[in-house]
Amino acid sequence: MDARAPYQNWTLLMSSENYGQSSYEAGIAEVDHKTSHGLGLHANYTWAKNISDAQGSDAPTVFASEEAYAVEVANRFDIKADRGNVVATPRNRALISGTYQLPFGQGRAFNGNRLVNGALGGWDVSTVSTLQSGQWLTPTTSPAFDQSNTGMAVRSGGGAILRPDCGYGNPYKSSGRGMFFNPGAFAETPAGAGRFGNCGVGVLQGPNMMDVNSGLAKNVTLHDNYKLRFEATFTNVLNRSNYAPPQTNISNTATFGALTSVLPQGLGGNRTGQLALRLDF
Numbered sequence: 001m002d003a004r005a006p007y008q009n010w011t012l013l014m015s016s017e018n019y020g021q022s023s024y025e026a027g028i029a030e031v032d033h034k035t036s037h038g039l040g041l042h043a044n045y046t047w048a049k050n051i052s053d054a055q056g057s058d059a060p061t062v063f064a065s066e067e068a069y070a071v072e073v074a075n076r077f078d079i080k081a082d083r084g085n086v087v088a089t090p091r092n093r094a095l096i097s098g099t100y101q102l103p104f105g106q107g108r109a110f111n112g113n114r115l116v117n118g119a120l121g122g123w124d125v126s127t128v129s130t131l132q133s134g135q136w137l138t139p140t141t142s143p144a145f146d147q148s149n150t151g152m153a154v155r156s157g158g159g160a161i162l163r164p165d166c167g168y169g170n171p172y173k174s175s176g177r178g179m180f181f182n183p184g185a186f187a188e189t190p191a192g193a194g195r196f197g198n199c200g201v202g203v204l205q206g207p208n209m210m211d212v213n214s215g216l217a218k219n220v221t222l223h224d225n226y227k228l229r230f231e232a233t234f235t236n237v238l239n240r241s242n243y244a245p246p247q248t249n250i251s252n253t254a255t256f257g258a259l260t261s262v263l264p265q266g267l268g269g270n271r272t273g274q275l276a277l278r279l280d281f
Helices: 114-120 152-158
Strands: 022-036 039-052 092-101 123-132 209-223 226-235 272-280
Touching: none
Parallel strands: none
Antiparallel strands: 022 039, 039 092, 092 123, 123 209, 209 226, 226 272
C-alpha cells in the first residue's frame, strides 16, 4: 500500500467514462471484367488510414470490442497518448478474383483433333488472391520499468500496459536472421524521468501478407448423359512464408522482434491442396 494514498482501504479505484475519437479515410480502386472470351476478373485495391484513441488498450492487438468495459489505460489524463493506427486496418490491401477458360478444346477458340482436345481441352483456372501490408503493432515493456510514479507495477493487473521510449534508430533495421525489428531502436524510460514512455500506439508495422489461392478444373464429356469433372484446389499455392506478427515486448530480449510462427492455414498459412473427381449423369 502506498502511504500517500488518501484512502488506504482501496488499492485500485476505477471510473468509467465516455472517451475516444476515431478517423477513417480511404481510397478504393476497382477493375471489373465481365466474363468474355473465357475470362472473368474482379480486382480491388484499398488504401486506408484508420486512426483512433479508443482501441481499448495502451497496446491493442485486435479490434476493440463494442462490449468492452472497465479496460484500464495507463494515463486517463492524456487519452490522446493512445491515438494511433488501428491494429487490424491494413494501410494497403488488394483482392483479386478471377476465372479463365483455356482456349483449347471443343466449343472453344482452338479446336484440335480428339487427342489434342483430350489433353488440352476443357481446362479452367481460377484464383482468389490477397495482398496486404502488415498489421499495426505497438512496442511494450514490463511494468517493472515504470518511471511515471503512478504504480504501474501494482495496477497493471487491471489491463494498463506500459510502453517504452522510441527514437533510437531505424526500427526495421534487422539485427540478425529471423529478426523483424531492431531492438536497438527502443529503450526503457530513463530512471527518474517521471513520465511514461514516448512510444505511440501502432507505430510499428508487421510483415506483409501475400496469399494466392488457386484452382484447376477440367470437364470431360464421356457420353451425352455422362460428364466427368476433375478439380484441384490449393491455398497459398506459392507456399510463401507469411509470418505472424512478432512479439513486441522489448523487455523480453530473447523474443522481441523475432519471427517465430506463420499465419494459420486458410489465412496465408502453409500450402494445402485438395483433389476431387465428380461424375455427373
